[in-house]
Amino acid sequence: MSHSQLQTPYFMIDEAKLIQNLETAKKLKELSGVKLVLALKCFSTWGVFDIIKPYLDGTTSSGPYEVKLGHETFGGETHAYSVGYTEQDVLEVADIADKLIFNSQSQLAYYRHLVEGKASLGLRLNPGVSVAGQDLANPARKYSRLGVQAAHIDAQVFDALDGVMFHMNCENKSADSFVALLDSISEQFGQYLDKMQWVSLGGGVFFTWPGYELEKLAAALKAFAEKHGVQLYLEPGEAIITKTTDLVVTVVDIVENEKKTAIVDSATEAHRLDTLIYDEPASILEATDGAPHHYVIGSCSCLAGDQFCETQFSEPLKIGQRLHILDSAGYTMVKLNWFNGIKMPSIYCQRSSGEVVKLNEFGYADFKRSLSQWSV
Structure with missing residues (x-):
């Protein structure tokens, strides 16, 4: 299964990067x-x-x-x-x-x-x-x-x-x-x-x-x-x-009001809450600091201030383009919620062999069941 076949939004955990951190942890244990x-x-x-x-x-x-x-x-x-x-x-x-x-x-x-x-x-x-x-x-x-x-x-x-x-x-x-x-x-x-x-x-x-x-x-x-x-x-x-997981999203619209905003099919309020709570802008793999094309990376939620970051790109963004929001493992999957009924990201792991393994996916039934299971 290639990454391009996966429907966004999704988290992709990289086993090789995870093992790199774990080897450092192993060394600390051995030394101390x-x-x-x-x-x-x-x-x-x-x-x-x-x-x-x-x-x-x-x-x-x-x-x-x-x-x-x-x-x-x-x-x-x-x-x-x-x-x-x-x-x-x-x-x-x-x-x-x-x-x-x-x-x-x-x-x-x-x-x-x-x-x-x-x-x-x-x-x-x-x-x-x-x-x-x-x-x-x-x-x-x-x-x-x-x-x-x-x-x-x-x-x-x-x-x-x-x-x-x-x-x-x-x-x-x-x-x-x-x-x-x-x-x-x-x-x-x-x-x-x-x-x-x-x-x-x-x-x-x-x-x-x-x-x-x-x-x-x-x-x-x-x-x-x-x-x-x-x-x-x-x-x-x-x-x-840290640095093991990307949140992969798709640009679904581009709007302009003095600044250009690329709206993606995810939301900090629902999928990367600490970005919002601590006002710590996310980093985008495809971005280039100082490049000529400036965008706000905006969420698809109705919360006015819900955005991932402001950053620059070498080329103009296009609707349908995918972006990788870096370092998205910590305090993300444990805080996922259904705000606005936004589709929750699937979770995958890319093994060191290159194989992509699905760990979880969510649908409408999960959203509905989280709110009520019976009616009065």
Whole structure:
């Protein structure tokens, strides 16, 4: 099946690019002794988990359905975390989770009796420091609800805990800044960490970014683990799938109102939501910076500000032309929605052999069923 035969919009995951990232992850594990669990909140397309499994140690989750998915489709270690569990949530995941991490001391007190003897108990701590490009994604932002601050800790809870989790990075591409965060954590929480069996340092560490100082990161992780006598975990999401996937779309119209807008058969609101939420323009494979033909790449939704980017092309765009929206794996397929009844993208994987494998497709029946299954 050739790409030209596929109906847009669709996601195309490139196995060779995915393996390139995974080989970097493997090297980090070998150098540092850290274990890596895939953050399903970023990427949950389980049809490619067989490619990822040999390289990582398991999955980590932010909600009960992710816990079940990781347990059923990935295996290895299954880490369960939620900002706010219900009792039913805890009952559902305690038997299948290897580690169950609570967000607060109050949730720990309410539900620990449901977990003891089943999963390893953990608590999220908030170090009050972070590296995050935008406040919306900053776990240590003012009034943060995420984890227990150092000043609020009841030291007695650590006597019956197995581990703790920190999450303090978002797309952190600097090993030096991460080392500084580790130093701060040791200074603030060292007396508690020394009692633990394991410590998760969360996700957002972009160790597959070009030029990242992997050896420096590995040395810092190894030293931290030895200092506190713990097994360290990282929870990579985007680091595993960055630059592996295109969202392929078709130009369906070109309109002009001072600027030319190429309308495509996709929408950021429905298919690439973080482009809209964080106001981070997408990149287009076919575009050329500084070229003479300037276009807004506009969505086909009715939301006025819904656009992928503004960019330039060497030649005028044409209706029916395909465009590849780059780096479209992270926080896309996990956030797909049916806004405006827009057709949802199919999902494919191109194997290293060149074979294209369909992982999922969606139709009108899926749209209809998502809204109601019965009438009054």
